[in-house]
Amino acid sequence: MRTTGERTLLFNSEPRLISSAAIVSKVENDGPLSGKFDVVMGDDRMGEESFEKAELRMFENAVRLACLKAGTDKCKLGCLLAGDLLNQIITANYGARNLAMPFLGLYGACSTMSESLLIASVLVDGGYRRSAACVACSHFSTAERQYRFPLELGTTAPPTAQRTVTGAGCMILSDETLETAPYSHIAVTAATIGKSIDYGITDANNMGAAMAPAAADTITAHLRDMDEDTSDYDHIITGDLGKFGTEMLHSLLNERKIDLSGRHLDCGCMVYHPEQGYDCGGSGCGCSAVVMSSHILPMIERGL
């Protein structure tokens, strides 16, 4: 059986997550995860003439590095599943061009990393591909001008604002463990497809509130489909709800008698120190990509 309940997919062969790489800017490396990232950029432009070109460099290098760490050749990867926050997912498209890999472009905004892992797991578990690279990246300076205001305006951020993480994360899924690869104990066993749920939040500076209802719905559906309780999990990890969105998630789930306390981690809340001044934490599809790649996956591998 490869499906259960209404929305959950089961991966019986347990495809392995064998390698990951994370590239960030100095700001992310000044946070609590300092020293855990593979590469920290000296400057936000990475020596390129635009932030967009720097984002592309991060994207490509994250893939190359994850392959290098796995001891595998990118050319041997069956497929690249990737997305970013820019129009026409231009970073992922140019990245796929430069890497010359078979490519499926995804747009999941902040859910891109999870969406790519879901589809890659289906491809590998089903025997359609032997391996796949999943990538998500974002850049503070490209996202600001894409979604909010030109940086030159110097607009101040309201208290609910999260800072878009400047970073790229790549994870490699494989149908077998590799001796050369950093992880051999991490598998994807199930995935639940999310819904687009909209409580009518129109504030571009309150992404947490926009995302929390969908996160609550997906967690509810997953537990129901799997006939499980939160106590069946060591951790339940969300991407980038941030401080405000996390509170909203807990409140929404409490109404449904689902208790996350003591088990919930949010990558957006983990990436910056409070004293860095980004009150509500990090966001953007690079957020979960780099926090998972640098911190969570090594933690799972060690069995912590």
Add this chain to the structure above:
Amino acid sequence: MRTTGERTLLFNSEPRLISSAAIVSKVENDGPLSGKFDVVMGDDRMGEESFEKAELRMFENAVRLACLKAGTDKCKLGCLLAGDLLNQIITANYGARNLAMPFLGLYGACSTMSESLLIASVLVDGGYRRSAACVACSHFSTAERQYRFPLELGTTAPPTAQRTVTGAGCMILSDETLETAPYSHIAVTAATIGKSIDYGITDANNMGAAMAPAAADTITAHLRDMDEDTSDYDHIITGDLGKFGTEMLHSLLNERKIDLSGRHLDCGCMVYHPEQGYDCGGSGCGCSAVVMSSHILPMIERGL
């Protein structure tokens, strides 16, 4: 075996394409496929206050109609796979919200319909979902202001320009045929993942030339992976290369000793009459979606 060669996926259970629906504007219905579309909009705004809202209406109605024709309930569909041409694939996202279906957002630009069919086939063939709805849509007036110039400027189109099709197409894939559904003889048997291939075309009015190299590469890879020749196919159909892109495709494939002549159809070349004045044909992800849904699929079903 579920994979062959480097880039091709095999669907041994042959998931069935059981239903489709196409909604277009008057301009498309004035073309050679006149009368074949399910719905022709009276005006490009569909009574909405913006073209974007009209595009959303087309999207939703295409899904509802394809379900209705299949005699199935949209709620019973395992998943919605969709994309469009706008920033943040906003049409697909709002459509998924309004339809309240589990949703995977895709960005493949003009390849969106094929990309969604590929992923849906994996989900259904692999037993992860029993059915899935694939949707792509575009709108001339939203695409112009997204990619080129505001309509109000009245910019004239150069000879290489294609007209973005105003239309939405939905196809439903299922693990079984339904007595109530319009098609029972159409199956997806294989799919080849494309690459992002860039010959450096920077003219936003020459999309055909931008896309032809990738089309040539995918066709070459598919024939090589399947160990087949063009003569093994009744038709080889591309999405929206248009007149110029089609010439370029034939020329690129001739260099590789692959002869498409007599077998190749391009949806972009089929959607408008030459006398309509769109010299190079139609484009946009709605193009292949509506031409396939209204004309090609019924043709395959009848064995023509």
